[in-house]
Amino acid sequence: MFMIPFIQLFSCFIFLNAIIIINGLTTADIYSPCKRQPALGFEIGTIPDTAFSASSFVEGREPFRARLNDRFAWRPAFMESDQYLSINLGARYYVTGVATQGRRAAREYVTRYNIMYSDNGHNWFQYTNEDKIIVNFVGNRNDNGIVRNNFSDPFIARYIRFNPRQWNNFISMRVEVYGCPFTASSFTFDGQTIAYYDATFIPLHNQQDELRLRFKTNYPTGVLFYAKGTQNNDYLTVELRDGSIFVGLDLGSTPERPGATVIQAGSVLDDYQWHDLAITRYWKNISVKIDQTVIYEESQSAFNSLDLDGRDDSLNMHSYTFKTFNAYLEIFRKPGASSIDVSFQMRTFEPNGILFYTNLSEPRYYMVGINDVPDQDFLRLFLDEGQLACTVQINGNKRTVRHRRINLHDGQWHEISLLLTQFRFNITVDYEPEFSNTQNNLSTTDLFTFSSNGGQIYRETSMNGFVGCLRQVIMSGIQILPRDIATNLTAVRANDNRPRTGAVINHGVLIDACEMFDRCTPNPCRHGGMCHQTWTRFHCDCSGTGYSGAVCHVSDMPLSCLDYKLNRMKVDEIIPERRTMIDIDGSGPLAPFPVICRYGSKTESLNLTEIGHYHELESYVPSGYQLPNLLYSQAINYLVPLLQLFSLIDRSYVCKQYIEYTCFNSRLLNYPNSPFGWWVGRTNQTMDYWGGSEIGTGKCSCGLDMTCANPNLFCNCDSQFTTELKDAGYLTRKEYLPVLRVEFGDTGPVGSPQYARYQVGRLNCEGDLLYDNTVTFRKADAIITVPPFEAKIAGDMRFQFKTGFNSATFGSAILVQNVGYDNGDLIEIRLQSPREIAFRYSVGRGTNIVTIRAPYDFNDNDWHTVHIEINRQEARLTVDDLSAANPEDQTTFRHIQLTSNLTIGASVTNRNGFVGCIRAFQVNGQLIDLKSQALRGMYGISPDCTGKCQSNPCLNGGRCNERWSTYDCDCTFTPFRGPICSTEIGTRLEANTMIKYIFPTQGVTATEEETIRVMFTTYKKQGILMQLKSDRIDEKGLIDYFTLELNNNGGVRVKFNYGFDTFEYNVPYDLTNGQNHEIIVTRRNQGKLIVISVDNYEPYIDVFPQTQQIDMQFDSPRFMYIGRNETTPPEEGFTGCISRLQFNRIFPLKYAFLEERDPSITWTGSSIREWPCGTEPVKYLPEPVEIPPDRGFSILALPRPMYKQYVYERNLALILGSMGFLFIFLLVGIGICYQKSNKSGHYKTKEDKGADQAIDADAAIIRGDSRHPDLTEAKEWIL
The missing domain is CATH 2.60.120 (Jelly Rolls)
Incomplete structure (x- = not known):
């Protein structure tokens, strides 16, 4: 049995940021099944109440009541299948089973449920069967019975979660978990660390093997385990490729029967969660189990045992790194050889470069013009666009041979050999020869170079040297070893002061190491982009991915059908139906998918997907x-x-x-x-x-x-x-x-x-709710904070803004800012001026700026899209259809590390704020819900895009300019002025006053539609309110005119003649009552419709018949008279106040009272000045003052044992402070009394109190004492 204790581990754990658990001397100690499988203590209270949590609960049915045989049970607030009960076991356990109950005597229980587990409480795994199908465990059939489910594949976890799927009446659960503690030793590998075991002296020959381990990583590729023998090249490898486990096994191969077997298992294993791997072999039968998934395979080898007998020390794999184009090795050999035999292994990412070079003759010279140019026979072995080629020039005849293999710059080791004799020319790549017969009169010189030409070549010097690694460099059967290499020519000189035969001189080559940096592992290209690299840089091929950008991070597809309509469809484009691809999360992990967008007709507001x-x-x-x-x-x-x-x-x-x-x-x-x-x-x-x-x-x-x-x-x-x-x-x-x-x-x-x-x-x-997620920043120091921006491989941020921000008044405005307090990292998006947006960023190398200057204004109160992206290749800013980027130095690039919250609306210190609307805020494809924060009530921020102009604050037709924190009214095309266009512009006229306005010659030439408006107040039934005259005389000798005047009845007469007939209408109301009256006359429909409105009376409407003989055009209005005209006697002019004077977009009284009066307006008679005509301008109540929060104030929570001491010290401070204040108050009082005493002196007069108001002593006595009778002093009269 082949077991894996750590002290015997001969493994090449080349695994980035991975943690491998190998524990104990046998595999049974790592995954030893619990013999007793005890309960973990839910029922007896070993697991505390605080360890229980749930998606929701009702009062009295809290999560901690979900203990087996408890009086109560957990019950969620909502009867939905996404509810769950979670328990923190306090440590990792080898979980073997669970048990459930319902709520006693209530007929409430769960009949089906799922199990999830986790190591950190954040990332959860579903418990699945061998086919990766979620297991629905059978629950209870009554409310008090206990149903236990044992796991066919136990798992190791610290957190466990119960997810009810079906239930009776209501969800109610009491639970218990069974298992035993799990302990293991952890080892961290940084991608370069190797733990190995040399089996030279203890060879392993097994017919049955077992390997078990746990690992977690967030990198998709790496070697976990590697073992190889030297007899039949037996090996066992375990590696992670693109998030899947690949197990390679060869029990021995023969030319007739290759024995290599590769098994793939699992996926998405680079999620930085613990995964359990078990590999077992019995003879040729192999099983690979990753978590709950098991793959069975049979070896194709002709052998049954795995033979691992250590390494062969006779093979020297010395490597040499050529880190620059100018690095090379010089090798001195005895000249005059008739053949060249060179072999080596090569790996590189550069498609071009000289691998090997030597001259084949002494230089010859020939004339070019008046100069002697050298020429020389040579041999050059080189890479040309990833293809091996060899050029030989002998006796001036040049010949190039290319090998059929391509893409030799893929970063893998390739076997290269060159053999050149007088009769044969052979180059071999990975044991594939390319040869030809030739006739060469070959004779070598004494100098050979690897990489570059060492200054030997006189022609074609534009080719760079080789950049990459060489190893097993052999010339004429002699391997070049590090001990043979010198760093200067002096160290290898012979007695005749020439380099000795066999000497090797190093020019900038790194010896005995292959120092290559694989910039494509892990793959920096997102969304399936193909990574290609050179020695110093990489680039991404995004073809066919649906994404673009430097690292294939930016989606080419619209976010939704509505996004296409808003941002990509032309204004006049009408597409009732469009089949397209959309990318719902933009740069996020979800791939684009096909949809049908339906927009309906031009009159329909339809956005269907x-x-x-x-x-x-x-x-x-x-x-x-x-x-x-x-x-x-x-x-x-x-x-x-x-x-x-x-x-x-x-x-x-x-x-x-x-x-x-x-x-x-x-x-x-x-x-x-x-x-x-x-x-x-x-x-x-x-x-x-x-x-x-x-x-x-x-x-x-x-x-x-x-x-x-x-x-x-x-x-x-x-x-x-x-x-x-x-x-x-x-x-x-x-x-x-x-x-x-x-x-x-x-x-x-x-x-x-x-x-x-x-x-x-x-x-x-x-x-699309994305574009409904909108907030309004009303205050320049209002902010919304969200978690920091992250860009490990690549990161992006996208949003839309709308503003009427005035940079001349407020300066620049920060839309977004995020900083790293410890390292100085920064990202910031700033509206620098109405036509300029800047993306400022710092990744530890100073602040860089990407700026976009547009040919239009960004503060036009229209939506503009901002998109920033930062990755290993570049930092890019895109605004609407404009884009700019700064390239990044890939050799010094590091991930941006931001520690503050991502601050939206101002800087992190609440300065240089933005006022306006922001919507559809996405970070790395995920929607940031700003609206929900605004709905909770925040200083200076409102949900939706609601500006100040929405309430129409500008009166009398004034145009509201939205500034979001405030507004201003444009009263240009109204007869009013003031902050909200509510201030009347009028004047008082005497009977002899005449105001005359002369239309500019380049102004109105002819009109068929007019708006004429006047407000007046008077007591006299005379005078012209407004009269318009043309300066053109028609063929009848008449001129066009329009008159608005008071008649003898106190009404208003409207009279005009535009060349076809005289029209007259008299208002049947007496308006000379000293009150303000407004009359508006409008002509529409090419002059055929006239409407006369007076105050709130029913308007008079007349429609003129349409005939070719009727001239409806007011030709060339030239003069306007107010009060009277030149033919009106001075005593018969208008007397009163007149305001709101308007003819279309001409406002004569407004021009008369400008700081610099318009010379087109004059008056005669009594002088005029601006007068409000008895009206007061409208004023709004001031808006409620919003008080910003105390952002710099923090409350310190004191430790509980210090509480009494703290109270004592606080009370003592209050008492002493009060006493000090009273003492100071007493001193001030004494000082005041002392000053008064000094001013009054010590002498007190006895004068009567009435003396100060009396004219003599007698009066003083009488006034000073009420007891004296009121006697009048006797007077003597002399007649």
Whole structure:
């Protein structure tokens, strides 16, 4: 028996970041089955209450009550198949079985459940059988009985999870787990470490072998175990390739019967979870077991035993690394040889380079112009685009021979040999010769070089030297060993001062090592991209993957049908239906899949995604399927993998799927009795309702609207009529879709006339919730934080933003920032200016910037897409259709390491913030749910894209410019001004005042539609409110005009003549009452419709007949008069206040009161000034002040033993502080009294209190004492 104790392990564990467990002297100690299989202590309380957790629970039925034989039981809050009960066992155990109970005396128990297990509580494995099918364990049949299930393949885990699948009444569980502790020694391998055992002195010859180990890694490729003998080249290898285990075994091969056997097992084993591997062999029978999957194979060898007898020390595998194009070895041999015999092994990633070179003659010279140019015979062995070639020039005749093998730069070792004699020319690659006969007068010189030409060649010097590794270098049967190599010519000089024969001189070659870096392992190319590399760089071939970019990380497909419509469909493009591929998670792991996008007509707002399957046609259920004996079952297989399909459903607004059942005396739901037909959805539950109905009803659509064939039943087909009936409708609960299986069982015995047909339609989903995940940043210091950005091999971030941000006012705005506090790493996306976005990043080598400058503004309040990607090749920024990148140095690249949270909306210090909307935020293809955080209530952030302009704050037709944190109103095309366009621009006119506005000559030439608006207040029934005149005289000698004036009744007269007839209308209301009145006159429909509105009165509407003789055009309006015109007497002009003056987009009063008055407007008579005409501008209440959180404040939790001391010290500080304050207050009071005393002095007068207000002493006495009578002083009069 071949056992694997660690002290005897002769293994080459070349495994990146792997941990291999090898424990004990025998395999039985590693995976020793528990002899007693005791309970782990749920019932007796060894496992504490805190170890129990669950997806949900109801009060009084907490997870810790799920102990076997407990008084109560665990019960979730929701009766759904995704509920679970998890237990932390506290350590790793070898778990052999479980037991379950229901809730006592309640008829609540679980009848079917799954088991999951984990080592860390985060990554869970389903317990499966040998075919990797999830095992549904049989549960309880009553509420108090104990049902135990032992595992046919025990597992090792620290966490275990129970997932109820079917239950009676309610989910209730009490559980126990059985097994024994698992202990093991762990060893960590960094990709270079090797643990080995030399079997030279203790050879192993076994007919029965067993190897068991556990491992975990996050790298898809590596060697776990390697053992090889030297007799018949027996070997046993275990390696991981692309996440699968490959076991290679050869019990001995002969030319007639090769014995190599390769077995592949498992997949996705590079998930950094523990996996159990067991390999057993008995003679030629081999089994490989990975977790619960077992593969059996029989060896093809002619032998039965595995012979491992150590290594052959006679073979020297000395390697030499040529790290640069200029590194080479010089070898000195005796000149004059008539043949060249060279062999070596070579590996490289460079497609071109000189492998071996020597001159075959002394230099000759010939004339080129006036210069002597040397020429020389030579031999050069080189790689040309990965193909081996040899060029020989003898006596000036050049000849090149190429070997048929290609791609020799694949990084693998290749055997190369060259033999050149006077009659034969032979080059061999991996034992495949390429030879030819020749006639050569060959004579060698004394110098040979490996890689480069060592300065010997005089022609074709553009070819670089070889970069890679050589080993087993043999010339003329003599192997070059490291001890023969010198570093300078002085060390190898002979007595005649020439290099001695056999000397080797090193020029920059690394001796006795092959130092190559495989940049393609692990594969840096994502999504199946092919990696190709040179010595210093790699590149990815993304052909056929559906992805692009430097490492095939960016999807070429739209994220959804809605994404295609929003971001890829042209504005005027109308595509009712499009078959396309979508990639639901972008750069994530899910592959693209085909869909049908339906957009409808141009007038429809339709965004449907349609997914087909292989069973869309109506299918027949013949007789012979009758429950409970036989059930017809059909799985519905979709054109899309289920994982992608589930993701599409979850991201859609709504989904629906048509389902139909046509019957002839064949029942369906049979409610309230047991059903004869049902469908199964994504939750793997049998659904008790049909299309057009609702879950839990047990009805078809006719049962809801009471239109069934039998009014006492709930489905047409349950009527058992001998006529063909149908139940059909749409299933709309997307959490249960799609339909994965249909099952029917009421078509009677074989030969019965009963039958049924069914049809399952395509899945239809509408919309994409990705673009509904929108938030608004109202404050420049508001942020949302999410976990840090990660980019191990490659990482990307994608989102859309909308803003009216003004960089001139607020400076630049940071959209996203993430920093590494310890190492200075950084990623930042910043809106630097209205037309410039910058991606700043640092990976420990200083800050780099990728900038995009667009020919349009980004702050135009329209959506713009930002996409950044950082990988080993480059850092790229894409904004809309613009893209820029910085190349990365692959020799110094390291993964970005960010420790702060990913901060969205501002910097990590809440500075340089962004105001606007952000939506569809994805990191590495995963949606970051920003909206849910905003819904919880955050400072300065609102869900959805809701700006300040949404409430229409700008009045009187002002245009609102959205700034998101605020807004501003553009009143340019209104007769108002002010922050919200509510301030009237008017003036008071006297009777002699005339305002005249002259239209610019390049302005209005002719109009057929006008808007004329005036507001006025007056008491006098006279004057012109507005008059427009043309400067053109028609053939009748008339000019076009329009007049708005007050008539003698106090109303307003509207009068105009545009060349065909005079129109006049008088408003029948007296408006000269000192109140404000507004009149609006509009012409529309090419002048044929006129509407006159006065205040809130019913408007006057007139329609002019359409004839060719009617001229509806106001030709060349040139002058506008207000108050009066040149022919109006000065005393008959308008007296009052006038405002809101407008003719189309001309506002004369606004021009009159500009800081620099428009010279086109003048006035005569009394001067004018701006006047509000008795109106007050509207003002809004100030918005509530949002107080930012105290981001720098933290509460320190003190240790409990220090609590009393802390309280004592706090109270003492309060007492001393209060006493100090009182003492200071007392001192201040004493000082104030002292100052008053000094000012008043020590002498006190006895003057009466009334003296200060008396004119003499007598009055002072009377005023100062109320007891004195009120006597008037006697006066003497002299007459």
